[in-house]
Amino acid sequence: MASSSQASRAVPNLAFRRLRGQRSPGEFAAAVRKAAREIGEQVSCDARYIGRVEAGEIRCPNYAYERVFLHMFPGLALGDLGFTAREQVRGGARCRPREQAHEQALDTRAFGFAATTHTGTDSDEESDVLRRAFMTSGTATAAAASLGLSSMAVPSQGRRRVGEPEVKAVEEAVRRIRLLDDRHGADGLYRRAAQPLRAAYALLDAGIAARRSTTxxxxxxxxxxxxxxxxxxxDSGRFDDARSHYAEALATARVAGDAALEAHAFCNTSFLARDTGRPREAVRSAQAGLRAAEHLSSPRLLALLSLREAGGWAGLGDRAGCEQALTRAHTYFDRGARAGAGAGAGAVDPEWMSFFGEPELESLQAQCWATLGDWPRAIRHARRAATLQDRRFTRNLALYRAELATDLAHGGTPDEAASAAEAALDVLDGVQSARIQALLSSTARTLRGHRGVRGVGAFLRRYEEVRV
Structure with missing residues (x-):
């Protein structure tokens, strides 16, 4: 939501309002979503977004919306739609606080582009980076170039020597994918990200390294x-593909004798098994991950694997086993994070665990109690997860609010559930996650019998608008 100072300077977008014509904001939002589907975009446009545009709170749309609007009104430019030129929004008076601008510059450099500080109020730069990073012509070489992996292209004849540039490119691709997932969710990224993965494994198959450490x-x-x-x-619901990729990672770990990679692969395999109704496999995979991680000196990794095991026990209906694993998880978690050499030789948490803080700890506990049907405990932990989560991590913020809404709905407080679900919708634009959509769908189904309760009807109407 725009601050009061921003709202006071907003100039209504009368041109956009005229283009809407006689349609209601909700009807126009539905037309925007339909136009997006026609060109392969996905936007969560609703009446509230249209209202913000017409009020002048959104001076320039992000790149996804720009493409949709220009598709809807061929021959018109952004200025004809009542928007301000993008370069003016970036350089105008409405700047983010210095620390946010610094964070944006770091994010941009992380994708391999020049650091251009974004000073508008919307995530247009991030959306543009997402598309530039992953929009490819369908070849492994093009995908590699899009992620800074052009040096990974493997020649058709002979073998090539792999060096520091290729290894750094692979490592940087992993960081970029994780950062984009934090901001946007998985649905729009998966197929584009799979292409540089093929390039990376082509290097393993066709390349030789000068040093064992490089290999x-x-x-x-x-x-x-x-x-x-x-x-x-x-996260986008392609479970068979996920299982294949996790198995590939596990095989790579075994070939390389990499215990840290093995623990990570088992951690994700356990999570997938829980999500696909195989709780016993979830327990076994988590326990295998714990064995792989026992000499890695990372209590936080052991905590997360214990939480994965707890989720499996909950799926089996074993409350005692779940509670024991949760107690162990807390013991490990309370030992703190290990973030550098100062923590002791080898005592460094894996880089991929940057998401695992107190909000995720609370969320995973909430999931266990929800599986066991203990809604008061599930609600308590889910509420803490949603309250503690840093707002910069949009995908997880939407996830935790959606989880809270589902738990509240099942726990018999439909008014609070509707409020939490609306809060999830507030941050969902630009985030594409089948997991979050499934949670909101579950909440909507549960609340349909409570339309007369305060706030429920408004949420259901808004949800139906976004879903169309």
Whole structure:
């Protein structure tokens, strides 16, 4: 929502209002979503977004909306639609606080582009980076170039020597995928991210490295890339693809003797098994991950694997086993994070675990109690997850609010459930996650019998608008 100072300077977009014509904001939003589907875009446009545009709160749309609007009104430019030129929005008076601008610059450099500080109020730069990073012509070479992996292209004849540039490119691709997932969710990323993964494994198959350490890093990087792509498949509901990618990472770990990669692969395999109704496999995979991780000196990794095991026990209906695993998880978690050499030799948490803080700890506990049907406990932990989550991590913020809404709906408080679900919708634009959509769908189904309760009808109407 725009601040009061921003709202006071907003100039209504009368041109856009005229283009809407006699249609209601909700009807116009539905037309925007239909136009998006026609060109392969996905936007969560609703009446509230249209209202913000017409009020002048959105001075320039993000790149996805820009393409949709220009498709809807061929021959018109952004200025004809009442929007301000993008370069003026970037350089105008409405700047983010210095620390947010610094964060944006770091994010941009992380994708391999020049650091251009974004000063508008919308995530247009991030959306543009997402598309530039992953929109490819369908070849492994083009995908590699889009992610800074052009040096990974493998020649058709002979073998090539793999060096530091190729290894760094693989490692950087993993970081970029994780950062984009934090901001946008998995649905729009998966197929594009799978292409550089093929390029990375082509290097393993066709390349030789001058040093054993380079070979080890390439195996580790390719395995982490497989897990990252597997997670995108997992979060977007492509479970068979996810299982294949996780198995590929596990095989790579075994070949390379990489215990850290093995623990990560088992961690994600356990999560997938729980999500696909195989709780016993979830327990076994988590326990295998714990064995792989026992000498890695990362209590936080052991905590997460214990939480995965707890989720499996909950799926089996074993409350005692679940509680024991949760107690162990808390013991490990309370030992703190290990973020550098100062923590002791080898005592560094894996880079991929940056998402695992107190909000995720609370969320995973909530999931266990929800599976066991203990709604008061599930609600308590889910509420803490949603409250503690940093607003910069849009995907998880939407996820935790959606989980809270589902738990509240099942726990018999439909008014609070509707409020939490509306809060999830507030941050969902630009986030594409089948997991979050499934949670909101479940909440809507549960609340349909409570339309007379305050706030429920408004949420259901808004949800139906976005879903169309």
């Amino acid at each position: 080890d890093r390439l195996h580790s990087g390719a395995g982490e890339l497989a897990i990252s792509v597997g997670w995108l498949a997992h």
